[in-house]
Amino acid sequence: MNWKRNGFKIGAFIWLVGLRVVFAGPGEDFKSANQLYDTGKFTEAAAVYERIEPKTAHVYYNLGNAHFREGKLGSAILDYERARRLAPRDPDILANLKFAEQRLGVDDVNAPPRAWQKLLRSVIESRTSTEWEVYELLALWLTALAVGACLYIPRLRTGLLAIAAVAFVGFAVSVFALGREVLNDRTTPAAVVVTAETDARFAPVPDSTTHFKLTEGTRVVIREDRGQWLFVERADGQQGWVKSDTIERITPHS
Amino acid sequence: MRLWLVIGLLFATTSAFADVSVVASVDRNHIAFGESVTMTISVQGTQSGAQPSIPRVDGLSFEGPSTQSSFSLNNGQMSQSISFVYQATPARTGEFTIPAIAVNVGGRSYSTEPIRLVVEKSTVQNDSNQALFAQIRVLSKQLYLGQTEPVQVVLFSRSDVPLKGVGGFNCEADGLGFKFLQNLKTGARVINGESFNLQVIEGSISPSLTGTLNLGPCVLKAQLAVRKQGRSGWPFEDSMFDQMLGRVEVREVPVTVDAVPIEVLPLPEGGRPVDFAGAIGQWNLGVTAKPTDITVGDPITVTIKVSGNGNIDTVPMPKFGPLDAFKTYDPTTKTTKDDLNTTGERVMQQVLIAKSTDVRELPEVRLAYFDPEDRAYKTAVQSPIKLVVKAGTGGRTTIVSGGGRLRPDEKLGQDIVYLKGDLGTAAPAVPFCGTATFWALNVTPVLALLGTVGWKRRTDRLRGDVAYARRTRAAKKARKLLTSATSYDEIQHALQHYLGDRLNIPVGGITANIVDEQLVPRGVNGELADRARACFEACDTARFAGGGADTSVQATRDNVERLINELETKRL
Numbered sequence: 001m002n003w004k005r006n007g008f009k010i011g012a013f014i015w016l017v018g019l020r021v022v023f024a025g026p027g028e029d030f031k032s033a034n035q036l037y038d039t040g041k042f043t044e045a046a047a048v049y050e051r052i053e054p055k056t057a058h059v060y061y062n063l064g065n066a067h068f069r070e071g072k073l074g075s076a077i078l079d080y081e082r083a084r085r086l087a088p089r090d091p092d093i094l095a096n097l098k099f100a101e102q103r104l105g106v107d108d109v110n111a112p113p114r115a116w117q118k119l120l121r122s123v124i125e126s127r128t129s130t131e132w133e134v135y136e137l138l139a140l141w142l143t144a145l146a147v148g149a150c151l152y153i154p155r156l157r158t159g160l161l162a163i164a165a166v167a168f169v170g171f172a173v174s175v176f177a178l179g180r181e182v183l184n185d186r187t188t189p190a191a192v193v194v195t196a197e198t199d200a201r202f203a204p205v206p207d208s209t210t211h212f213k214l215t216e217g218t219r220v221v222i223r224e225d226r227g228q229w230l231f232v233e234r235a236d237g238q239q240g241w242v243k244s245d246t247i248e249r250i251t252p253h254s
Numbered sequence: 255m256r257l258w259l260v261i262g263l264l265f266a267t268t269s270a271f272a273d274v275s276v277v278a279s280v281d282r283n284h285i286a287f288g289e290s291v292t293m294t295i296s297v298q299g300t301q302s303g304a305q306p307s308i309p310r311v312d313g314l315s316f317e318g319p320s321t322q323s324s325f326s327l328n329n330g331q332m333s334q335s336i337s338f339v340y341q342a343t344p345a346r347t348g349e350f351t352i353p354a355i356a357v358n359v360g361g362r363s364y365s366t367e368p369i370r371l372v373v374e375k376s377t378v379q380n381d382s383n384q385a386l387f388a389q390i391r392v393l394s395k396q397l398y399l400g401q402t403e404p405v406q407v408v409l410f411s412r413s414d415v416p417l418k419g420v421g422g423f424n425c426e427a428d429g430l431g432f433k434f435l436q437n438l439k440t441g442a443r444v445i446n447g448e449s450f451n452l453q454v455i456e457g458s459i460s461p462s463l464t465g466t467l468n469l470g471p472c473v474l475k476a477q478l479a480v481r482k483q484g485r486s487g488w489p490f491e492d493s494m495f496d497q498m499l500g501r502v503e504v505r506e507v508p509v510t511v512d513a514v515p516i517e518v519l520p521l522p523e524g525g526r527p528v529d530f531a532g533a534i535g536q537w538n539l540g541v542t543a544k545p546t547d548i549t550v551g552d553p554i555t556v557t558i559k560v561s562g563n564g565n566i567d568t569v570p571m572p573k574f575g576p577l578d579a580f581k582t583y584d585p586t587t588k589t590t591k592d593d594l595n596t597t598g599e600r601v602m603q604q605v606l607i608a609k610s611t612d613v614r615e616l617p618e619v620r621l622a623y624f625d626p627e628d629r630a631y632k633t634a635v636q637s638p639i640k641l642v643v644k645a646g647t648g649g650r651t652t653i654v655s656g657g658g659r660l661r662p663d664e665k666l667g668q669d670i671v672y673l674k675g676d677l678g679t680a681a682p683a684v685p686f687c688g689t690a691t692f693w694a695l696n697v698t699p700v701l702a703l704l705g706t707v708g709w710k711r712r713t714d715r716l717r718g719d720v721a722y723a724r725r726t727r728a729a730k731k732a733r734k735l736l737t738s739a740t741s742y743d744e745i746q747h748a749l750q751h752y753l754g755d756r757l758n759i760p761v762g763g764i765t766a767n768i769v770d771e772q773l774v775p776r777g778v779n780g781e782l783a784d785r786a787r788a789c790f791e792a793c794d795t796a797r798f799a800g801g802g803a804d805t806s807v808q809a810t811r812d813n814v815e816r817l818i819n820e821l822e823t824k825r826l
Contacts, residue, residue, distance in 0.1 A: 030677045037673055058678035068670055086681050091553055091583075091607065092671040099670055133686050137695050144699035148706045182687055 026052045030059065037062070042069040057087035061096070068100060074194040074216035076100050081192060081219070081250045088126055104217040113236050124177045132178040139171035188221045191232065191247040198247070200240025204229035211240040220247060274299040276357045278366035280342070287347045287373050287473055287510060295338045295366060297357060301325065303336050304358040314350050314371075317341045344373040346426045347471065375471065375510055385412040388474050388511040392459075396517045400534045401626045402460045402565040404596050407434070409453040409474050409509060410445070416479040420453050421506045425472035429463035430516060435593055458594040460565060461518040470513035475506040521624055525631050529573050533623035535564015539572060539634035541619045547642045550608055553583075554641070558602045558619060560634075566591045566598025574604075575617025575638070581607040608643045615640050721758040728755030729822050736815055742807060746793035749814050756826060766790035776826045782817070789814050 033048035049063035064079030080097035087093060101107035112118050127135070146164035150157050184190070199210040204226055214220065214234070223239065224231035230247065233239045274297065281292045293316075297303035301323045308316050318340035325334045344350065352369040391406040407425065411417040425432060434457030441452040455474075461467060479502050521534075540559040548554060560569050566589055583605040591598030606616070615638040622633045686692050716723045732752035739745045754761035757772050769778075769786045778786070792810050 027677055034673055034675070052677075054680040056678035056680050058674035058676060062673045065670055065673055087678075090551070091605075092674070096670045128681075130682065130686060133692065137692075140696060141699045144703040148703055151706060151710045178687065182685075 026054075026059075030062075033062065033066075037066055037069070042066045046070065055082075057083045057090065057093065060086065061090070061093050064096060064100070068096070072194070073100050073104050074192060074196075075248075077104070077106075077217040077219075078192040078194060078248050078250065081190075082252075084125070085250065086128065088128060101217060104215065106215060106217040106219075109215075110217075110219040110235055124180055127177070129178060129181045132174050132181065136171060136174035136178055139167045139174055142167035143171055184221070185251050188223055188233075190219060190221050190250045191230075192250060193218045193220065193242075193246060194248050195246045198242050200232065200234075200238070200242050202240065204231070204241040208241070212238050214240075214242060214246075222247075222249070274303075274359050274362075274364060276303075276359070276364040276366055278352070278355055278369055280352075280369055280371060283370060284372045284374065285344070286508060287344065287375055287471060289508060290341050290343045291371060293340045293342050293352065293369070295319075295340075295355060295357065296335055297337070297359060297364075298333075298335045300359055301334050301336045302360070306338060306355050306357045308340065308355060309353050311350055311352055313344055313346045313348065314352070315343050315345065317343070342371070343424075344371070345424060347373045347375055349373075385415050386410070386417070386476055386478075386507070386509055388472070388509050390470055390472065390511050390514045392469065392514060392516065395515065396519065397459070397461055398519050398521055398534065398624065398626045399461055399464055400521070400532065400565070400568060402458055402535065402594075402596050404594060405432075405457050405459055405469065407455040407457065407472055407474065407511065409455075409476060410443070410450045411453070411476070413449040413451060415451075417451065417453070418477040418479050418504055420455075420474050421477045422475040423455055423472070425470060426513065427459065427467075427469050429461060429465075429467045429518075430469055431460040431462055432469065433457055433594065456594065458596050459516070460595070461516065464518045464520050467516050467518055468513035469516050470511050472511040474509045474511075476509050477504050478507055479503075480505045522629070522631075527622035527631055527633055529620060529633075530622040530624070530631060531570040533564070533569040533621065534626060535562055535568075535623065536625055536627065537562040537564065537569060537621060537623050537634060539619065539621050539636055541616075541636035541639065543616055543639045543641075546639065547644075548608065549644050550611055552607070554606045554608070554616070556604045556606055556616065558604070558636075559599065560602075560621060561597075561599040563597050564623075565595050566600050567595065569598075569600055569621070569623070571602055572619050572621040572634075572636075574619055577606065577617065579609055579613045581609060583607075608641065611643050611645050613641055613643045724755040724758055728752050729818055731755060732818055733815065736811055736818075739811055740807065742793040742796040742810060745807070745811050745814055746790065746797070749789060749793070749817075752818050752821075756821065766794070773826070776824075778821070778824060778826070782820055782824075785813065785817055786821075789817055 029048050029052050033045045033052075036042075036045035036048060043066075046063055046066040049059055049066060052059050055063075060079045060083035064076045064083060067073070067079055068076035077097065077100045080093055080100060083090070083093045084097060098107065101110055112121055143164050146160045146167060150160040150164065153160065193214045193216055196216050198214050200212050200214050201208040202211050203209075212234075214232075218234060220232040220234055220242075222230050222232055225244075228244050229241050230244050231239065231241050232247065276295065276297050278293065278295045280294075285291050295306055305319065305321075319338035321336060321338055323334070323336040326332070342352070350371040350373065352371065354368055355366045357364050357366070386409075388407060388409045391408060392403065394403060397403055407423070409417075409420060420438060423434070425434075434455050439452075439454040439456060441454060443450050443452055453474075459469060538561050540561075541556065543554050543556045545552070545554065558572055560566075560572065571585065571587070585602050585604040587600060587602045589598065589600045618638050619636040620633055622631060624630075625632050716726065729752065732748045732755075735748035735751060736745065739748055750761050750764040753759075753764055753768055753772075757768075757776075759772070766787050769783050769790070773786060774783055789810065792806075792813075796806070796810075
């Protein structure tokens with residue numbers, strides 16, 4: 001019995017020490033980067049933030065601030081977007097993202113043109129994919145439990161069916177949102193223009209006609225990837241080919 | 255010839271400038287308040303005078319000019335002139351002097367003589383024998399500085415007066431901030447047994463000076479339908495017949511209202527709250543906060559609504575108690591008010607973020623204002639709103655900036671928000687979606703539900719369908735009987751039970767005949783049917799012939815068990 005208790009204590013200690021070892025590095029880097037930022041060394045701070053792994057929402061947020069101070073507003077928007085994906089309801093991240101977009105004048109361009117699209121996007125982006133996964137599982141289990149209980153407790157049938165219906169709607173919404181997040185990330189990943197301005201062309205060749213111009217900080221989705229050229233679509237539906245080094249994916253390319 | 259004509263014209267023009275004279279005149283020097291006067295500046299001897307600049311005369315407004323020019327040649331004498339015609343309207347009674355007006359002609363400046371104008375109170379009110387009169391209605395003649403008070407100017411017209419409308423309205427109200435609505439309200443009233451129609455001009459005053467100020471005199475231009483000259487009798491007659499014949503014209507008659515003195519008091523010094531910021535009126539304060547059950551870092555939207563009577567523009571943002579425990583964002587404000595600014599509503603939304611779990615409530619909200627009706631300062635107070643602030647779960651969604659670090663001053667909308675002080679929580683390295691655990695957790699409830707439904711259906715059928723229940727349990731029951739069977743009688747009993755339950759028939763009368771009567775018609779043929787018959791015959795023989803060896807009982811029991819097993823595979 002004592003062996004079991006001691007074993008548990010030793011295991012817990014090793015686990016905690018392991019955690020400390022694992023997280024000591026990033027924590028120190030994070031502090032030193034913040035100090036560099038405070039002394040106005042934004043480029044150096046950005047470099048330190050860049051090497052911190054794994055990157056949390058706070059790391060991306062601070063990196064965005066450093067890029068903002070460097071004058072790289074497109075990169076700052078990219079970092080804020082990455083931070084927002086990890087912490088979608090953080091008011092600081094949302095405020096800075098909005099401010100950077102307004103500063104570049106792309107807040108209107110990045111917003112979907114129709115009200116229902118805005119609503120859909122705001123709902124889907126208000127939760128992380130992990131949260132949608134949890135909601136989906138909870139809703140599915142609740143639906144199954146309510147329907148199952150309904151078979152054996154007929155006097156509560158109406159209430160249980162109502163619970164099952166609501167839970168099923170929640171399940172459907174969660175599946176939809178999760179599908180959109182996961183599938184979109186895989187099939188049509190979002191990206192941000194990080195150069196001052198880039199031409200969106202009719203064809204993936206350098207001397208083809210420019211269809212429209214994409215300014216720094218504009219959010220696009222990648223429809224096709226041909227190595228050096230990417231076929232992208234802006235929020236208003238305009239499509240064109242851009243050079244791949246002018247934009248960066250919000251979800252880092254693996 | 256042409257050259258002489260040009261020289262002649264040049265000479266005429268030059269000589270014309272030499273004889274230029276400028277005269278200003280008015281059509282009447284004495285007018286009633288509410289009437290206008292026509293002022294003409296006539297430039298004789300030329301047609302090229304520059305438009306004169308009219309000097310400002312306090313209480314007198316000018317409209318125009320319209321220009322008229324004339325040219326005539328009589329007995330070799332050429333005469334030409336240009337006239338500038340203005341309409342001058344007084345805003346008060348009294349004596350006015352229109353000063354000398356300079357007119358530039360051909361590079362030379364000419365000047366008119368000053369004009370004296372006397373504006374007197376109109377006497378039309380008495381002439382109409384009270385058939386047409388007006389009144390100013392004010393609820394209170396004692397107001398406070400900055401107070402907004404509704405007023406009405408009402409034109410009464412006896413029912414036999416052919417009033418067509420009100421063509422204009424003018425009112426002296428220096429220092430009272432008088433404003434009125436263009437749209438008139440109408441009504442009717444009986445005074446001393448006579449019926450009157452009412453034209454009501456709604457307005458408001460908001461004094462900006464203290465002391466005794468006059469509201470009025472006011473003049474309303476009553477538009478009356480008047481029969482054209484040549485007809486005798488009461489001039490204010492009107493009939494559809496006269497109108498059709500064009501014998502009716504509309505004439506504007508000024509109706510004057512005497513001034514009403516308004517005493518404007520300064521706001522009292524005694525009892526003035528420290529946080530009083532100029533709100534005057536009767537104001538209600540409502541405060542709501544959503545959500546109140548939050549996690550540290552979650553925003554709380556506080557909506558503050560101020561509504562009531564008075565000038566809403568004087569109402570400042572109500573004061574919160576100490577907000578040190580909150581991170582604050584700039585409030586947004588939306589104001590709605592009526593056209594006269596006598597009632598209004600202001601809704602302010604402020605986003606607050608609790609900094610720690612120590613926060614228990616939103617501080618109280620206060621609005622100090624002066625109530626002119628009760629002549630007292632009051633303070634509307636909204637009690638503190640209870641909050642439940644929970645600690646962050648450590649999840650990625652609960653993020654509180656700072657982490658104990660001091661943050662420099664920030665202004666939202668003007669700069670980015672400062673750095674995060676802590677590293678935060680890392681996202682899982684491998685997405686949960688798509689893992690075996692994720693799919694197992696998805697499939698399990700579906701399978702469990704399908705199993706539950708199937709089990710429920712089976713139990714319900716077993717309970718309600720006797721044939722199904724007997725058929726389902728037939729083999730199990732028969733095997734149980736066979737296990738304990740030690741004689742041919744018991745073996746046959748088990749076989750009878752099996753076939754009776756399986757075919758849903760009474761067990762009592764089952765013999766070897768059942769093979770031909772029931773089993774063969776249901777498709778049990780050949781060797782299996784023979785074995786069934788053999789089982790019955792073996793049992794019958796042993797029972798009636800008397801006993802049998804134990805080994806034979808055992809063999810028969812095994813045969814019956816095999817028979818049951820094989821019959822179980824058949825659909826009967």
